[in-house]
Amino acid sequence: MDNTKFMLSEKEIPQQWYNVAADLPFKLSPPIHPGTKKPLNPKDLAAIFPMSLIKQEMSQERWIDIPDEIRDIYRIWRPTPLKRAVRLEKALKTTCRIYYKDESVSPAGSHKLNTAVPQAYYNKKEGIKRLTTETGAGQWGAALSFACNAFGLKCRVYMVKVSYHQKPFRKSLMHIWGSEVIPSPSEMTESGKMVLKHDPHCQGSLGIAISEAVEDAVKSKDTRYALGSVLNHVLLHQTVIGLETQKQLKLAGEKPDFLIACVGGGSNFGGFTFPFIKDKVKGANFKIIAVEPSACPSLTKGLYAYDFGDMACLTPLLKMCTLGYKFIPPGIHAGGLRYHGCSPLVSALHANKVIDAVSCNQLDIFKAAVLFTKTEGTLPAPETAHAIKAVIDIARTQKNKCVVFNFSGHGFLDMASYDKYLAGELRNYAYPSHEIKKALKDLPKV
């Protein structure tokens, strides 16, 4: 029997993160100060992030050492397995070989811990006592709660209201790790109050929750803010995924024809694919595909322009594929993909045609998730199911290709969403073109 699991030893946990900024074939547009409209100075970020992370954010170094304290915590679940989905292949009657990198084995259930641990570590090292953050489906909030607990930091999580009610058990996990969890928009911040004044029943969005968490951090001296995606340093930390995958594909004797991951802010996509970008820009013949929800299609339908990262305009302006900072996506069950923008690195790679993007609707991704669970056994998070839907489409239409995707998280705490799907209570959302058009009108002028 051929191997279907490709494992590495703990010694092979990467010793450095890979910084794709060193190998881009184009110049990246800098983040802009919203007041001066000039490129951001590292000091401008000091009220929200510790200096070590700001340096990583702006670094052009190709490799950045991973401190031993972080690798020691990574050892709890890393290296993660690369698995071949032979039973899914059989069910699809495909001649393609499907592999998945299984990030769901982390204690919090997703890839998000890869950056939560370093973010908590660097904050602790610089004397910070408390972190604030946003979370959509709760995967990031749970990951940061684990990391803050590991380093003895307090943590407050602003959780998007629709997910707070749809996913009550991720909230319980955050409580177990000692975090405070606030449904957003809330009355705790001026940003939250402003939203509630206009719309008392607002379901929230990642953009609003970010505003609340940033405002909270800026107002407290011993507190900083931690972001679960989008920024360069977050994607940098996630590159442990792709670096391990490269070694494991060698063990399997494979070269990828397709690399696929879902995209919210872009961190699991970036972490999984960036180590392969160097070869891709040199002309290697494989495709890299980002998969997003058709209800929140920033790459496939957004504008590549400067925009705010949050609803209350507290963040720097980032050049990214965006649907407009005022866009509140429909309440799809993949809460982690309900973000109006996308990482500047991922957006620039898309704008420069290095990577491709596709979108999927809610019912199709749940159907794909059920087929995956029936064949391979593990229940994917609804976010991850976007990647699975795209993989299935490729496996059904291509021959003899090697298709590799990132299984970014499990869905064991998304059972209420699956119950609704099985009961026929979920629906697709029409592409919200009117709302997006309205939101794009208000993009900041740079």
Ligand SMILES: Cc1ncc(COP(=O)(O)O)c(C=O)c1O
């Ligand atoms: C399981 C899972 N996959 C993917 C994502 C998307 O986020 P990102 O694009 O930052 O990887 C999330 C976000 O919460 C998630 O929970």
